[in-house]
Amino acid sequence: MRTVTDPALTDPDAGRSGHLAPEPTSGPRGTRPDVSDAAGTDSTGGSPRLGSVRRQVVLSLGSNVADSVHGDCVQILQQAVDLLVATAGVDGVNVSSVYRTTPVGPVTDQPDFHNLVLVVETDVTPQRLLERANAVEQELGRVRTIDGGPRTIDVDIVAISDEVIDTATLTVPHPRAHERAFVLVPWLEVDPQASLVGHGPVCRIVDQMDVSGVVRTDEKVTLP
Helix, strand or coil, X not given: CEEECCHHHCCCCCCCCCCCCCCCCCCCCCCCCCCCCXXXXXXXXXXXXXXXXXXXXXEEEEECCCECCCECHHHHHHHHHHHHHCCCCEEEEEECCCEEXXXXXXXXXXXXXXXXXXXXXXXXXXXXXXXXXXXXXXXXCCCCCCCCCXXXXXXXXXXXXXXXXXXXXXXXXXXXXXXXXXXXXXXXXXXXXXXXXXXXXHHHHHHCCCCCCEEECCCCCCCC
16 A cells, blocks of 8 residues: 655645545636646646556546536546546546446435446546546536536546545545445446455445445446
8 A cells, every 4th residue: 555645736726535626716617727837748638747657546437417518428428538538648448337326425316327437547646637537527517516416527536556645635545435336336347356445345345335226227438
């Protein structure tokens, strides 16, 4: 297990818990943040790279709001996968089936979600990957009005290799991943040997969960 406390990860305007920062209050919607720095930049999203340090990252994506611009929930998930994998320094490894899941958390009176897990390998820094995920949410019409409420797209960083990251802006593994069947069931599909740092093999966690609200569908999202 590697514990990361690199101060370069700290950014008081970003989100926490492997989740996404509040949307920027300046600049046009759909624009990506300027993240240029000495590490170099990326023409498909401005994500600085670390060079030789490559990590496997597990991302959880969810959608329960369609819109006239981006399409239905599965189409939105496909666009999110395409945008994330198009980032320089990010290589798609696997993507799970799409699961229809019952809402959990503070707002349960909302439409069911469509969820999947995307596994990538990357040399992009964790903080910059978080910023890139935030930019993808913005581009696909995410509006933050109700905490835990309906959304066109949600992108969470679940795990980054075997690292433990705890900064003012980012906590990895996601602190509620071990409670979320809609994350663990799709993850287990694409990686039967998956293990969540601090909690052990994902298969054992899932064996002890109620997974009745997580139903695999025939709908498909593919790697570009």
